[in-house]
Amino acid sequence: MRILSFLWRRITALVSTVVLLLLVFALFIGWRVLGPAQQDNEERVAAKRDYLEAIASAKPVPGPNIVLVLYDDMGYGDIGAGSQGNLLTTPHIDALAANGVTLSDFHSPAPVCTPSRAGIMTGRLAPRAGLPNVVFPSGSFTEAWFKVLLGSDTPLRLPAEEITLPEVLKAAGYATGMVGKWHMGDVSPSLPNDFGFDSYFGARYSNDMKPFALYRNNEVEVEAPVDQERLTEYYTREATTFIEENANAPFFLYYAHNFPHDPLHVRPERLGQSPAGLYGDVIEELDDSIGEIVDTLERAGQLDNTLVVITSDNGPWFLGDAGDQRGNKGTTFEGGMRVPFIAHWPQAIAPGRVETAMAMGTDLLPTVLELLNLPGPQDRVLDGRSILPVLRAGGPSPHEFLYYYDSSTLFAVRDQRFKYRGPAGVKYGTDSTPVSGSIPQKEWLFDLDNDPREAYDTIVHHPEAGKRLRRAFEAKQKDMEDNLRGWR
Amino acid sequence: MRILSFLWRRITALVSTVVLLLLVFALFIGWRVLGPAQQDNEERVAAKRDYLEAIASAKPVPGPNIVLVLYDDMGYGDIGAGSQGNLLTTPHIDALAANGVTLSDFHSPAPVCTPSRAGIMTGRLAPRAGLPNVVFPSGSFTEAWFKVLLGSDTPLRLPAEEITLPEVLKAAGYATGMVGKWHMGDVSPSLPNDFGFDSYFGARYSNDMKPFALYRNNEVEVEAPVDQERLTEYYTREATTFIEENANAPFFLYYAHNFPHDPLHVRPERLGQSPAGLYGDVIEELDDSIGEIVDTLERAGQLDNTLVVITSDNGPWFLGDAGDQRGNKGTTFEGGMRVPFIAHWPQAIAPGRVETAMAMGTDLLPTVLELLNLPGPQDRVLDGRSILPVLRAGGPSPHEFLYYYDSSTLFAVRDQRFKYRGPAGVKYGTDSTPVSGSIPQKEWLFDLDNDPREAYDTIVHHPEAGKRLRRAFEAKQKDMEDNLRGWR
Structure with a gap:
């Protein structure tokens, strides 16, 4: 009987803990889902209206x-x-x-x-x-x-x-x-x-x-x-x-x-x-x-x-x-x-x-x-x-x-001949594995003129191009970080 | 005091439950890691020895x-x-x-x-x-x-x-x-x-x-x-x-x-x-x-x-x-x-x-x-x-x-011209998503002579080839299921 009562106390304790955790989780979910939604920038909406009105009144x-x-x-x-x-x-x-x-x-x-x-x-x-x-x-x-x-x-x-x-x-x-x-x-x-x-x-x-x-x-x-x-x-x-x-x-x-x-x-x-x-x-x-x-x-x-x-x-x-x-x-x-x-x-x-x-x-x-x-x-x-x-x-x-973006991440930048891919993961998994994760890779420079399939990293042969594109890549990242929406 | 004692009982119950679960999990892991290891088939090892000896004694x-x-x-x-x-x-x-x-x-x-x-x-x-x-x-x-x-x-x-x-x-x-x-x-x-x-x-x-x-x-x-x-x-x-x-x-x-x-x-x-x-x-x-x-x-x-x-x-x-x-x-x-x-x-x-x-x-x-x-x-x-x-x-x-296997799964079968891919998931995810999952696809038939890049499912145009290859695909799966190692 003492053992049963001991077990019963533990079971009820566990159940109540789980319920409490679920409640906290539900509150978090509710806050994330029902919290303040996306807001437009009213000042910029007004600026846009001015711009479009200026076009219209110029009768182009x-x-x-x-x-x-x-x-x-x-x-x-x-x-x-x-x-x-x-x-x-x-x-x-x-x-x-x-x-x-x-x-x-x-x-x-x-x-x-x-x-x-x-x-x-x-x-x-x-x-x-x-x-x-x-x-x-x-x-x-x-x-x-x-x-x-x-x-x-x-x-x-x-x-x-x-x-x-x-x-x-x-x-x-x-x-x-x-x-x-x-x-x-x-x-x-x-x-x-x-x-x-x-x-x-x-x-x-x-x-x-x-x-x-x-x-x-x-x-x-x-x-x-x-x-x-x-x-x-x-x-x-x-x-x-x-x-x-x-x-x-x-x-x-x-x-x-x-x-x-x-x-x-x-x-x-x-x-x-x-x-x-x-x-x-x-x-x-x-x-x-x-x-x-x-x-x-x-x-x-x-x-x-x-x-x-x-x-x-x-x-x-x-x-x-x-x-x-x-x-x-x-x-x-x-x-x-x-x-x-x-x-x-x-x-x-x-x-x-x-x-x-x-x-x-x-x-x-x-x-x-x-x-x-x-x-x-x-x-x-x-x-x-x-x-x-x-x-x-x-x-x-x-x-x-x-500039090549996926979501908010800059992955690559190119000029007319070269494509620079910043250090980032590339997906790898086999057909039979349930998911593929990203495997980190170093920066790569593809010579699209000679290698349109992006097979070979040739950064060692084109250090100037590598430097120029890496600089552009980093400048773009910084620029977007400083003023993502490009407001002036 | 009663509330404190109530909380204390619940906390100790939770801790002991977690410890118990961890113990069960550790036992499971231990059993999986330290359990009986891969065994060779001694009868087949002997048959192999006989085969190799027969070759050797025939002095080819x-x-x-x-x-x-x-x-x-x-x-x-x-x-x-x-x-x-x-x-x-x-x-x-x-x-x-x-x-x-x-x-x-x-x-x-x-x-x-x-x-x-x-x-x-x-x-x-x-x-x-x-x-x-x-x-x-x-x-x-x-x-x-x-x-x-x-x-x-x-x-x-x-x-x-x-x-x-x-x-x-x-x-x-x-x-x-x-x-x-x-x-x-x-x-x-x-x-x-x-x-x-x-x-x-x-x-x-x-x-x-x-x-x-x-x-x-x-x-x-x-x-x-x-x-x-x-x-x-x-x-x-x-x-x-x-x-x-x-x-x-x-x-x-x-x-x-x-x-x-x-x-x-x-x-x-x-x-x-x-x-x-x-x-x-x-x-x-x-x-x-x-x-x-x-x-x-x-x-x-x-x-x-x-x-x-x-x-x-x-x-x-x-x-x-x-x-x-x-x-x-x-x-x-x-x-x-x-x-x-x-x-x-x-x-x-x-x-x-x-x-x-x-x-x-x-x-x-x-x-x-x-x-x-x-x-x-x-x-x-x-x-x-x-x-x-x-x-x-x-x-x-x-x-x-x-036959094209990855791990133990048959994914495709081909003849000289066509490649049949059975219904299976194909990975999809973007560069910026942390993982890619498999998205289920129907069976596909690629005409490798005209489409070596496997871009177009042409099974509707080659029903005979589709049937022949699907049959080979299913027969192979059954064959492997019945006698994976192909012992005679």
């Missing part, structure tokens, strides 16, 4: 129409003309390339969706633009978990003070429309219509996130679960309708398809057509969609006067071809960040050129500013540079350096 | 001398003739290729060291040969941890009942010598001299494992830590001395270098010579070593009568060039398992050929059996097939299928 002369096509997870090698074994055919994209310019050394601003898009839309690297990580649907378990790990105020939407491409173009008198995937926050004030789009039709995040519905502006139009076999049909119809309705005005269409991001779907008539399997079917249906957009521009008499840009937000994921490069989506090796880039604009771009000048998605906003002869904002730093001269007439990159 | 006619050079983590693209941008020069290996045969579709038996070596030495896939995982130094924390995870009897050395290449050759009258990395156990009865080598000089495991000493037979000759700048010098001297001392007898030299496995070291005179950096310096010093071996064979009048084979145990790790293929060391994608293979034997191999027949490291032992006209063991299955006809005169692969 509009430039060409702009159609920016952004694919999701399309690889460097996924475009027909350069694909392996002719497994894919993309005649419409190839025709744009043949009649336009291809940049063979173009990079996404980040190796994953959200930060890449934040970089493209703002002309600023994602940590600078305040949105360095992939975001998940509001109220989802993953989002809550992010808050627990990173704090309740971790950025889950593009901050309202950021200046975006559509806002600039809208201020400059463009009709602005978006079709497709936003993925920079699914709550106000960070929805597409909050950031300068007159009209929006599409998904708020990736097609593997739930609930996957399609919105027209801020209302659900196609309820979840969307029949993704019809996604390209929906998007193409919206894109062509937008062009038809705005053919008499200068317009900006941001066509951000959810594919070829997993899961893959295609309309039944396309299924089984590509020798590259379902992935190829999807790419080929996307190419059909480009064909319809080009036809629509032609019918409207606007093709010659429209700058069409086609690119991707990062390298391929599980399927898809990164080209002859190291790694896939998620890494700052070239396979994760070097992406296709084609620009077509008959009135200003001489056809059939391939330009090797390095560039990045952050360059699009500065390029548009130059195109419309608009001033940049004076109260904040842009990381991109205009590549308009490169597009028009070739020549060197406007960048001395490009 | 010896074939050519054999020099098997096995590099550690050398990539498919690391050999000069095929390297990118001429960053590497390997004139001696290139000369062997020019005067011999290259197999362009040769695979290691596994994507990591130990199981690959077990496959090469036994002609059996590593799970069959009883050593599917990488092994660590006896008494190390990692080894203890393996035992905790996998049980005290998990295989940490090549089982004594396995029949190895040197044992067969020794029985056939060859002088057998090994120089370099063993990595199939560092305790008896699984040391090199236990497995048929008359003489052994080298390391028992990888050059990043501690203590890293060099053994002559079973005694330490160069104490840890070995000056790895001199490793190639030590190994080359041993290899050439072995050839000189055995030039009048048929001999087998297994030259298994520890490089280019990390950490990399090179003799001071080679440092800074290769434009591919330290990795290139190491590869080029290895090539020097091949040059000295060839010279020694030539001086001894044995070059024409020696089959020299050069290959690698798996794809490259953090640096090194996997060629234009997906992935690196650790994965069953081609970048992890397709390796260089060159065979040189002037008396029997017509020069300057490249053969595309698929083959694997497990084929070496059966090839030697055919070369010496020896019977295979009857009491056990071999997975390899002789590729002697391919080496001599080209032609098709002797395999209908090749």
Whole structure:
């Protein structure tokens, strides 16, 4: 009996201790999840308003129409003309390339969706633009978990003070429309219509996130679960309708398809057509969609006067071809960040050129500013540079350096020839180990001209380049530490 | 006071519970670490003895001398003739290729060291040969941890009942010598001299494992830590001395270098010579070593009568060039398992050929059996097939299928054109996430002829191939489940 009573006391003590610990843990979780949320910088929001109003009141002369096509997870090698074994055919994209310019050394601003898009839309690297990580649907378990790990105020939407491409173009008198995937926050004030789009039709995040519905502006139009076999049909119809309705005005269409991001779907008539399997079917249906957009521009008499840009937000994921490069989506090796880039604009771009000048998605906003002869904002730093001269007439990159970020960490910096990777871990694990950890590595210098696969560290042979790039790397880290958001 | 006494009772209860749990855990750990160790199969050891004695008493006619050079983590693209941008020069290996045969579709038996070596030495896939995982130094924390995870009897050395290449050759009258990395156990009865080598000089495991000493037979000759700048010098001297001392007898030299496995070291005179950096310096010093071996064979009048084979145990790790293929060391994608293979034997191999027949490291032992006209063991299955006809005169692969294992898991099976990957997880994580987990994927069929980068699943277009390979995949799994070790 004494033993039983002894045990009973211990059991009750243990249970009460566990309950107490759980309670403390629940309080911590609750505080992290429900604590103060991300706040916008009202002073900068006002400065942005002033900047956009100044543009609008200067009544700038509009430039060409702009159609920016952004694919999701399309690889460097996924475009027909350069694909392996002719497994894919993309005649419409190839025709744009043949009649336009291809940049063979173009990079996404980040190796994953959200930060890449934040970089493209703002002309600023994602940590600078305040949105360095992939975001998940509001109220989802993953989002809550992010808050627990990173704090309740971790950025889950593009901050309202950021200046975006559509806002600039809208201020400059463009009709602005978006079709497709936003993925920079699914709550106000960070929805597409909050950031300068007159009209929006599409998904708020990736097609593997739930609930996957399609919105027209801020209302659900196609309820979840969307029949993704019809996604390209929906998007193409919206894109062509937008062009038809705005053919008499200068317009900006941001066509951000959810594919070829997993899961893959295609309309039944396309299924089984590509020798590259379902992935190829999807790419080929996307190419059909480009064909319809080009036809629509032609019918409207606007093709010659429209700058069409086609690119991707990062390298391929599980399927898809990164080209002859190291790694896939998620890494700052070239396979994760070097992406296709084609620009077509008959009135200003001489056809059939391939330009090797390095560039990045952050360059699009500065390029548009130059195109419309608009001033940049004076109260904040842009990381991109205009590549308009490169597009028009070739020549060197406007960048001395490009910076490769994943999340808020700078992994590499490059110039036109070399890529410096700072000392950092590189993942290693075997197919059968449940997880891969990072194994620390020394700094590496890749000679991309002679070693595009990033196989050999040649820092000993190029001490000057190593020093120059290490200095740029460290200066960038310090600069971002001192003034992350680049406020002036 | 009552509250204090209440708290005190609970605290003592908690402490005693924690102590109790720790005790149970310690007992579990102790049992896992100190429990019954790996046992050899005595009946099979006897059968092996009978087999080797039968060979010896049949007094077979010896074939050519054999020099098997096995590099550690050398990539498919690391050999000069095929390297990118001429960053590497390997004139001696290139000369062997020019005067011999290259197999362009040769695979290691596994994507990591130990199981690959077990496959090469036994002609059996590593799970069959009883050593599917990488092994660590006896008494190390990692080894203890393996035992905790996998049980005290998990295989940490090549089982004594396995029949190895040197044992067969020794029985056939060859002088057998090994120089370099063993990595199939560092305790008896699984040391090199236990497995048929008359003489052994080298390391028992990888050059990043501690203590890293060099053994002559079973005694330490160069104490840890070995000056790895001199490793190639030590190994080359041993290899050439072995050839000189055995030039009048048929001999087998297994030259298994520890490089280019990390950490990399090179003799001071080679440092800074290769434009591919330290990795290139190491590869080029290895090539020097091949040059000295060839010279020694030539001086001894044995070059024409020696089959020299050069290959690698798996794809490259953090640096090194996997060629234009997906992935690196650790994965069953081609970048992890397709390796260089060159065979040189002037008396029997017509020069300057490249053969595309698929083959694997497990084929070496059966090839030697055919070369010496020896019977295979009857009491056990071999997975390899002789590729002697391919080496001599080209032609098709002797395999209908090749199986790609990592650890004890079958990940893929291929025929000459297609590679079927069973439903399994593929790692995904970003550079900045601390670990990468496996994301489940459906079965995939790659058309290696048209898609060597394994970018596109084309199973819908090749249903027959898909069915045939899925059937082979499942049959292999069942076969291994029913009789893993292939005893008859």
